[in-house]
């Protein structure tokens with residue numbers, strides 16, 4: 047069975063690319079979704095991508111993931127700093143969880159610096175822009191399926207990813223914006 051990933055996005059991330067591009071860049075959430083879908087398909091993983099502005103809806107999705115998903119990738123956005131409910135839900139998930147932030151939260155103001163969710167997750171990726179989602183998919187995939195463990199760049203070239211990257215022009219190489 048292919049690895050099953052759930053990618054969850056918290057409040058206001060639907061505004062990505064529309065407001066505050068100096069902090070979060072100009073890439074929209076639908077564009078990030080497409081890039082994630084394409085990379086997950088390349089790895090042979092199944093993927094669900096969700097965004098909600100509501101804490102309870104995110105808790106419900108994390109609960110549902112216990113039956114349907116092998117690994118969770120979550121950008122909890124503002125709930126990173128406030129939500130004990132999401133923390134508790136993540137603790138109840140048995141598979142690997144990777145927390146992603148587009149910006150480097152450690153370089154932000156005091157309010158945006160300390161994620162209370164980080165102690166409930168396997169790894170935190172922040173500051174890589176939208177590319178952080180791709181790194182997280184690769185890491186989550188590698189946790190679950192030995193045949194998609196990280197490979198040297200030349201191996202991706204051999205398997206055609208290099209061409210795919212060049213053709214797309216490409217979100218997967220996004221740097222911090």
Ligand code: CA2
Pocket residue numbers: 057058059061062063064065066070121122123124126146147148149150151154158
């Ligand atoms: O860098 C990230 O991915 C964040 O999780 C984004 C959150 C922020 O609270 C975290 O500190 C870091 C905010 C997402 C809000 O996104 C907006 C996008 C455009 C305009 C307004 C908000």
